[in-house]
Amino acid sequence: MKELQIIVCVKQVPDPEGPADAFSVDLEAKQVVSTGIAPFLNPFDENALEAALQIKDNHAAKITVVSMGEKLAQPVLRKVLAVGADDLVLLTDSQFKDIDSYSGAYVLLTAIKRIGPYDLILTGRQSSDWGFGITGLHIAEMLQIPAVSLARKVVIEDGSVIVQKASKNGLDVVKAPLPALVTVSNEVGELRYVASVLANRAAAKKPITILNAADLGLEQELKGREIFTLSVFHNEKKCRLIDGGSAEEKGRNLAVIMKEDGVI
């Protein structure tokens, strides 16, 4: 069988495992600011890359990762290549900052067309920052290829992609002819961890293509997000700390207070 061409679209975000109070708002610029948080791959995009690697475990496949937005931090970039992506295409341009989902999909579309023939495009189901969950489905609409969302498992079989996807009552198993696009959910599994020196050394040698707006020859104007206001959600509550001479006593006191306050 010929080599499957898989494209995985990823985006860098501030690490969502970071504490919530590290995020604040620049009101004037209508931007979210994060302080002291390491950059990370959007978790669902990591799942999408893992889904691609799972396919590559069983098929001859070439995985091209396309990243749009901020310049990828070195550790993020190395990780992507070390786990087994073959090619990395970085789309960076100040024009790509804070664009809306439609425009983001359009930029990725132009990059995908440039990369060449593809069998499968994978994206995360949504991002951990803005979380619209639109980009993948829009790319598929633009390319007029079938799209399956919220994948829990992705398998290639005889020119089709078979996907287990989340539904209201459980899961549906669906099938779509290739080429197709699939948005991936966390059930696919964590991105594998590759620590070997060899993998890292190989990663350092892999080709990285960097493209800006001019390289892509965009024909449509990019639109920014239509943000009216942004604010920090003050969900802070007055936390009643339970006293006690020992951890055990605090535990017992908590039970008593829960009862007194009608929590139980």
Add this chain to the structure above:
Amino acid sequence: MEHAKVMILADKSESGLDPVTYELLQMGRKLASDLQGSLAAVIIGHGIGQAVEEVSQYADEVYSIDHARLASFSPELHASLLGQLCRKIAPAVMLIGATPENMDLAPRFAYQMGVQVVTDSVQFAVEPETGHLLCTKPVYGGRIISVFKLRERPYTATLRPKAVEPIDKPLSGKGQIIQFDPEIDESLAKIEVIEKIKEEGVDLNKAEVIVAGGRGVRNAEGVDHLRDLVKALRKYFGSVELGASRPLVDTHLVPSSLQIGLTGEKVSPQLYIAVAISGSLQHLTGMLGAKKIIAINNNPDAYIFKVSDYGVVGNFENVVPALKRKLEELHEGVADNSLRKTSSRPGRSG
């Protein structure tokens, strides 16, 4: 200005209507009144007569798109039919429930209509000067609240389930029911459903109480402490379940189906007990809807305390077993008291 229609997509479930439908009706009614327009609903499916009747008690108009081909959900066909209807009716607003199915449908619909869509909104308002729709959407795991402005009609957005109250007042009369004959383009349906699997399993969404463990629960013994606490709480509540943050799931001590957070379930129980959870954005996304939050953590600076109603600073391995025993004791005490009351009733004994 022309008469504005606010349209909602009513969601049929196996047993009638999905609860989010009533929330859409409530929100739609409010927007219709703000726009001085009317409320319309559309239902797409097969054998939907009863659902249509039900919705017509709340909406001024109900469009029924009933066809054998629509018995099971196809995002491609359903999105295309919703587009057909909207091009004919030209509603000002199109509100859709943010269910897994519709997360697939809404972006396709918006693309077809050439409009933006704000997904997973929790509140809407009409900007008075312009009549544009303002959509409130929590982002960055709920830490930041964004308000997006939609300028192009139909203003299209999805509503997060349980974000607003359901509608309670039916219309005095009954809404008009309109059959809409769809043109079904089979070539659009490229995805074929091979199998539908119903999952029983734990439904964290329905739990009244969740005891969730985090990174600090390092071993099977720690998980046992949590399970014991779950059991003790079951004496007080009908449904108590175990949950977990992503780091605990990553240890494989608990199944990934228990994961709560951005990548996982989003829950809103009566009571949430966060054990050895620091309060990352990822986790908070999934649990901030809880009515009461109790945090147990040995780090007094953990962010989780800032969003909790009660906090215990201490090692969970000591706190949780003591809490569990005391809860059991208090429960037995209640049982004993009631026994005493019964037995001390006069005139009962021989």
